Amino acid sequence: xxxxxxxxxxxxxxxxxxxxxxxxxxxxxxxxxxxxxxxxxxxxxxxxxxxxxxxxxxxxxxxxxxxxxxxxxxxxxxxxxxxxxxxxxxxxxxxxxxxxxxxxxxxxxxxxxxxxxxxxxxxxxxxxxxxxxxxxxxxxxxxxxxxxxxxxxxxxxxxxxxxxxxxxxxxxxxxxxxxxxxxxxxxxxxxxxxxxxxxxxxxxxxxxxxxxxxxxxxxxxxxxxxxxxxxxxxxxxxxxxxxxxxxxxxxxxxxxxxxxxxxxxxxxxxxxxxxxxxxxxxxxxxxxxxxxxxxxxxxxxxxxxxxxxxxxxxxxxxxxxxxxxxx
Numbered sequence: 001x002x003x004x005x006x007x008x009x010x011x012x013x014x015x016x017x018x019x020x021x022x023x024x025x026x027x028x029x030x031x032x033x034x035x036x037x038x039x040x041x042x043x044x045x046x047x048x049x050x051x052x053x054x055x056x057x058x059x060x061x062x063x064x065x066x067x068x069x070x071x072x073x074x075x076x077x078x079x080x081x082x083x084x085x086x087x088x089x090x091x092x093x094x095x096x097x098x099x100x101x102x103x104x105x106x107x108x109x110x111x112x113x114x115x116x117x118x119x120x121x122x123x124x125x126x127x128x129x130x131x132x133x134x135x136x137x138x139x140x141x142x143x144x145x146x147x148x149x150x151x152x153x154x155x156x157x158x159x160x161x162x163x164x165x166x167x168x169x170x171x172x173x174x175x176x177x178x179x180x181x182x183x184x185x186x187x188x189x190x191x192x193x194x195x196x197x198x199x200x201x202x203x204x205x206x207x208x209x210x211x212x213x214x215x216x217x218x219x220x221x222x223x224x225x226x227x228x229x230x231x232x233x234x235x236x237x238x239x240x241x242x243x244x245x246x247x248x249x250x251x252x253x254x255x256x257x258x259x260x261x262x263x264x265x266x267x268x269x270x271x272x273x274x275x276x277x278x279x280x281x282x283x284x285x286x287x288x289x290x291x292x293x294x295x296x297x298x299x300x301x302x303x304x305x306x307x308x309x310x311x312x313x314x315x316x317x318x319x320x321x322x323x324x325x326x327x
Contacts, residue, residue: 001064001127004075004088012136013084014057014280016170018128018161019045019147020120020154021063021078022097022113023070024305031102031112041077042099042305043120044144044177044269051273051295051309053082057280060084060138062131062161064123070096071119081306087131091119101265109265113181121150125160132161137168140276144175145211148191149182155191162198175272176204176211185211196229201279203235203272223251235289237271243293245285254289257297257318266306270299273309294318 021043028035049059061083065071067090074096078085097115104110115121132138141161148155165172174195178188189211196202196212204212209222217225223234223246234246242255274295278288294315302308310317 001089001091001122001124002067003130004065004071004085004090011058013060013138015049015052015059015140015142015276016062016087016131016138017045017049017059017142018062018123018131018158019043019144020097020115020118020123020150021046021061021065021074022099022115022118022120023073024099024101026101026304027103029103031100037100039073040304040307041074042266044146044175045142046074046078046083047266047269047306047309048142048175048273048276049078049083050081050306051270052277054309054311055273055277055295056312057277058084060087060131062087062123062128064089064091064094064119064127066090066094066096066119067092068096070098086135087127089123089127089130091122094119094122096120107261109263111265115150118150120154122153123157124153125157128157128161128164132164132168137164137170139280140171140173141165142173142175142272142276143195144177145188145192145208146177146179146182149179149188158195162195166198171200172198173201173203173272173276174199175268176202176208177268178208178211189215196226196231199231201233201235201275202226202231203237203275205237205239205268209234209236233285235275235292237268237296243271243289245289247285249285252285252289254286254293257293259297259301259318261300263303264300266304266308267296267299269305270309271296291315 024042052059097118100112275292278291
């Protein structure tokens with residue numbers, strides 16, 4: 001693999017993300033009927049990085065793309081959004097991954113992955129070491145449960161990232177983001193449970209929490225067990241019901257922001273970017289959850305994985321009344 005970024009970054013990143021970003025094609029209806037498709041990029045970790053840069057933070061993406069035009073699109077788009085890609089690599093022996101979005105019903109979208117053997121699945125631990133060596137250590141390392149499911153090399157890269165984060169005193173955020181098409185719940189649980197000792201902030205939907213605790217743990221005890229094990233914050237995404245945070249100081253629930261739903265894809269990543277943004281700003285738990293449900297609502301109200309992510313100046317737009325025209 002060769003380095004994809006140019007030069008070296010200046011100063012410490014607020015957040016470093018690690019994962020696969022793919023070329024994304026979005027159809028307007030059933031794929032088997034053909035028709036036009038919109039071209040973009042998609043990846044949970046880079047979605048978070050873009051969300052953070054829109055909010056004024058410095059974020060980097062460490063991943064691998066093929067030495068192809070699809071890979072150039074990924075890197076060009078991330079650079080255009082202000083994401084640092086000096087830790088990214090090009091793999092001449094594997095292609096950039098592909099994802100197809102198929103809107104099948106007004107509220108149902110089917111997703112088709114073409115990522116087996118992709119460059120992103122082959123990212124190696126030495127690529128992570130280069131990302132950490134490119135400048136001062138990041139304040140936060142953000143990982144998801146998607147990346148280790150891509151293959152042994154990607155799983156090893158994640159493990160090395162966790163070790164480096166501990167060595168450098170970097171806060172670790174893990175979004176479980178379980179993908180059943182990548183691996184079984186049993187395999188995911190084995191890996192994720194071994195990561196918990198490294199994690200400071202755990203984010204998951206309520207049906208993903210069991211993957212992080214010993215089998216058979218009662219739902220009512222899952223968050224308490226994780227906090228007792230050293231995690232500082234357990235954040236549970238509840239979709240239309242908002243979100244809940246568990247800390248040693250107690251439990252707090254906030255409702256979702258009411259918006260007209262357009263596309264739920266990417267809402268979880270937007271939620272994470274809002275939560276981490278407020279965490280970096282020193283907001284309390286209520287402030288972190290409030291910003292997270294706000295950025296999540298922007299994603300639900302917009303088409304695409306990351307395109308609707310708000311800037312900091314736009315966070316208040318959800319309070320505008322219906323039909324508002326801003327001049």
